[in-house]
Amino acid sequence: MRRSFLVVAVLGANVVAAMQVGKVPTALPAIGDDLGLSLVQANWVLSLTNLIAVGTAFAVPALSTLVGARWPALLATACLALGSLAGSACWNAKTLFLSWVLEGAGLLLMMISGPTFLAQVLDLRRLRILFGLWPACMPVGIAVMLAATPTLVEVTGWRPMWVGAGLAAAAAGAVLAVASRGLPAPHVESGIPDATRMLREPARRLAVRPLRWCAAISLCYSAEFLGVLGCCPPCWASGPARVRGRSRR
Structure with a gap:
């Protein structure tokens, strides 16, 4: 029973x-009107999460190796x-960027430490099922907020909505902390992992032809996805039009 509660807590978190990502695209017109973006x-705001992932994703598994997955998940x-609560109080583009950097770091930590967390408490047969459900959590959270x-x-x-999203993340963290309390600590490696090996291993895997093509396809999809979400919503065009209409009146 407790293990099921922990699995639900990790998937819910x-x-x-993912809801933090889904709240951004359709709120951009209101944010742009308010902050003059x-x-x-x-679109920089929308892309920051991906840029953070590109720059730091290799370090998160090393962090989980050193301290286990529980603390990175709670930190996420x-x-x-x-980040969401700070974003609700931002007053210009720079402060909004900083708050979104914090949210992007949290999203990256959760996406990478969550599967490691599940691997510590589930047997292989159940783990395969949960790894099939894990990628579905992202589109579910994004779709709900969109x-x-x-x-x-x-x-x-948009500011009260940012507060609500921050409180939801805090509640998810509290549930996750309760669900994982008293969980036996996994064996973790001591010492600092070799940074050269961490960088060399992904490059070696990407040199394999199927993975190289998969990476290229994923890159094209991500570019298209962010372009559609950031530039093409009809509601974005209505924001500047409303501003021009008010200035003429």
């Missing part, structure tokens, strides 16, 4: 982490909560 600056929810954000922004404004 991943869904909440250009389309370029708004803390970063998501603090559907809910237009109504929430219209009713409450």
Whole structure:
């Protein structure tokens, strides 16, 4: 029973982490009107998570190796909560970028430490099923927020929505902490991992032809996905139009 509670807590935390990504695209027009963001600056906000992943993803597995997966997972929810709450109080583009850097770090920590967390408590047969469910958490969380954000922004404004998302991340972290309390600590390696080996191993794997093609396809998909979400929503074009209409009146 407790193991099932822990699995649900980890999957739920991943869904909440994905919601932090889904809240951004359809809220960009309101954020742009409020903070005076250009389309370029708004898309920087949307792309920061991917840039953080490119620069630091290799270090997160090393962190899990040193301290186990529980603390990185809890740190992930803390970063998501603090970043979203800080974002609700930002007053210009720079402070919004900084808050989103914190949220991006939390999302990266959760995406990488979550499967490691599950691997520590599940046998191989159940782990295969959960690894099939894990990637589904991201589109579920994003889809929920993409559907809910237009109504929430219209009713409450984007800042209260950011507060709500931060509180949801804090609640997910509290549930995860309770579910994993008293869990036997896994054996972790001592010492600092070799940074050269951490960089060389992904490069060696990408040299294999199937993985190289998969990486290229994923790169193209990510570029298209972010371009559509950041540049093409009809609601983005209505934001500047409303501003021009108010200035003429």
